[in-house]
Amino acid sequence: MAKRNTRELILSVSLELFNEFGEPNVTTNHIADEADISPGNLYYHFRSKDDIVLELFKRFLVRFKPLIDIPENILFQAEDLWFQLHLSFELKGEYRFLYRNLADLIARIPDLDKAMRGLLMRERQAAWNSLSGLEQAGALQIEPLQKDLLTDNLLLALTYWIPFADLREPGGLDNSTAQISAIARVLLMVTPYLREPEKTQFTALAASYLTHSA
Amino acid sequence: MAKRNTRELILSVSLELFNEFGEPNVTTNHIADEADISPGNLYYHFRSKDDIVLELFKRFLVRFKPLIDIPENILFQAEDLWFQLHLSFELKGEYRFLYRNLADLIARIPDLDKAMRGLLMRERQAAWNSLSGLEQAGALQIEPLQKDLLTDNLLLALTYWIPFADLREPGGLDNSTAQISAIARVLLMVTPYLREPEKTQFTALAASYLTHSA
DNA sequence: GTCTATATCTAGATAGAC
DNA sequence: GTCTATCTAGATATAGAC
Numbered sequence: 001m002a003k004r005n006t007r008e009l010i011l012s013v014s015l016e017l018f019n020e021f022g023e024p025n026v027t028t029n030h031i032a033d034e035a036d037i038s039p040g041n042l043y044y045h046f047r048s049k050d051d052i053v054l055e056l057f058k059r060f061l062v063r064f065k066p067l068i069d070i071p072e073n074i075l076f077q078a079e080d081l082w083f084q085l086h087l088s089f090e091l092k093g094e095y096r097f098l099y100r101n102l103a104d105l106i107a108r109i110p111d112l113d114k115a116m117r118g119l120l121m122r123e124r125q126a127a128w129n130s131l132s133g134l135e136q137a138g139a140l141q142i143e144p145l146q147k148d149l150l151t152d153n154l155l156l157a158l159t160y161w162i163p164f165a166d167l168r169e170p171g172g173l174d175n176s177t178a179q180i181s182a183i184a185r186v187l188l189m190v191t192p193y194l195r196e197p198e199k200t201q202f203t204a205l206a207a208s209y210l211t212h213s214a
Numbered sequence: 215m216a217k218r219n220t221r222e223l224i225l226s227v228s229l230e231l232f233n234e235f236g237e238p239n240v241t242t243n244h245i246a247d248e249a250d251i252s253p254g255n256l257y258y259h260f261r262s263k264d265d266i267v268l269e270l271f272k273r274f275l276v277r278f279k280p281l282i283d284i285p286e287n288i289l290f291q292a293e294d295l296w297f298q299l300h301l302s303f304e305l306k307g308e309y310r311f312l313y314r315n316l317a318d319l320i321a322r323i324p325d326l327d328k329a330m331r332g333l334l335m336r337e338r339q340a341a342w343n344s345l346s347g348l349e350q351a352g353a354l355q356i357e358p359l360q361k362d363l364l365t366d367n368l369l370l371a372l373t374y375w376i377p378f379a380d381l382r383e384p385g386g387l388d389n390s391t392a393q394i395s396a397i398a399r400v401l402l403m404v405t406p407y408l409r410e411p412e413k414t415q416f417t418a419l420a421a422s423y424l425t426h427s428a
Numbered sequence: 429g430t431c432t433a434t435a436t437c438t439a440g441a442t443a444g445a446c
Numbered sequence: 447g448t449c450t451a452t453c454t455a456g457a458t459a460t461a462g463a464c
Contacts (some may be wrong), residue, residue: 006429022318024238027457041430043459100317103377104236120382145421149402153371159381160374163317167373168334188363192406207359220447241439255448257441 007045009035011059014052018097020171023053023105050109057112060095061119067091068126076133078198081190082205084130085183092162093179100163120155127154131190139198140190150189157186184209221259223249225273228266232311234385237267237319264323271326274309275333281305282340290347292412295404296419298344299397306376307393314377334373341368345404353412354404364403371400398423 013035017026028049032039046052067088070076092099098116106113128151134140142150161182165172172178184206191203227249231240242263246253260266281302284290306313312330320327342365348354356364375396379386386392398420405417 022321024318025321028459029457038431039458040432040460044429047459049458101315102381103314104238104318106381107236107239117382145424146402146417149399152399153367153403156371156374156378157367160370160378164370164373167316167320168331185363185366188360189367189403203360210359242441243439252449253440254442254450258447261441263440 006035006037006041010037010042010045010052011055015056015095015097018053018056019095023097023101053105053109054111056095057098057115060091060098061115063091064088064119065122068123070126070129070133072129072132073136074129074133075137076130077137078134078139078194078202081130081134082183082187085186086180088158089162089179089183090176092158096162096166099159100166102159120159123158124151124155127151127158134190134194139195140193141195142193146193150193153189154186157189161186180209220249220251220255224251224256224259224266225269229270229309229311232267232270233309237311237315267319267323268325270309271312271329274305274312275329277305278302278333279336282337284340284343284347286343286346287350288343288347289351290344291351292348292353292408292416295344295348296397296401299400300394302372303376303393303397304390306372310376310380313373314380316373334369337372338365338369341365341372348404348408353409354407355409356407360407364407367403368400371403375400394423 010031014026014031017030017034028042029039031052032042035042046055067084070084098105102116106116128147131140131142131147131151135142165178165182169178187202187206191199191206194202224245228240228245231244231248242256243253245266246256249256260269281298284298312319316330320330342361345354345356345361345365349356379392379396383392401416402420405413405420408416
């Protein structure tokens, strides 16, 4: 709601509406209406609707990149993974419209296509590096093939868990409670490959988050 | 391409175009054009575009329901799971436009919303029952909480693996090779909880499928 | 910077002849 | 059943006054 200026207002209103109704179902008139400005004014500040989407994506990107900038040889603790997931899901929840219509957005907006594919590749690498970190810390033991598959499965969950949860319980991810549940579920994909004592410790930790929140 | 009559032609052309370009990016004019009929003729056979989508969904449903009609107390072998996954992914590949735009389709078409949510619930139950079957056959050992989480993760993969793979490699799922790789990946989500000898046996089987196909 | 009014375009859908 | 021609609605985007 921060009304620093009209441009910012348009962006924040757009983000809200996109998240709630899905980007294809929100017209520039709806945005202008909700922001209490005229359609013409909106087009003074943005050349097109896609331009709004791209600006929102850019802002998402700026905050997301540091989160997946995980060096290859980091010494990673299990708690680090938890924390990293928490920040990541929180941010994606804020910009969840991007993930709800991923396929069509990138089909329509070439610039977004390029950027998003690159982002997914980076994120995959980040997940892979995280697992490597756990290995080096002695907490994780996994075969190379399994590691590769687990990485893909993690990336799948990181990409589509929010739309998936929204599907089953629309608007259910508005509260942080549901998000914590999501994080726990993703984390538990890793626990089968953890060694003791981390395995038991983490299963219990995730379980406790789950039970008092889902 | 089966041209039994115009109605069937429209359906098969629609399915092809929807799968290739995404349903929102295919207009009724495109369909008519590709089917070499007039737009007016299309609307003689279908009241609306949504009507076409619904009819396609109905046909998907008729073939999919038997696949997820898995009794609660079935004695399940690991191979059964593999086979079931194979049929399931093949069918979903045929109708993959449904999964590419799931959120928006059900937001727009109320009848589809109801049916699709019901279907997802059934499919989740089917996955759960499959795990139960493996437990009863002595092949699977898993804690109740883990079982629940695994079921959700399986459902996530069953729902979004195809759009996810399409994202990374557009059109990559056209050949059955890529689909086998997908099945192997999903199946490997279960292997950490399998007992010996099934565990080793299945890891090897899935790995062999993966290596000579991906 | 903001408004009103309007242009343009495209999609879904219909009417009526054949 | 099929066609041509057309309507209507709604969305993006622009023009020009204030």
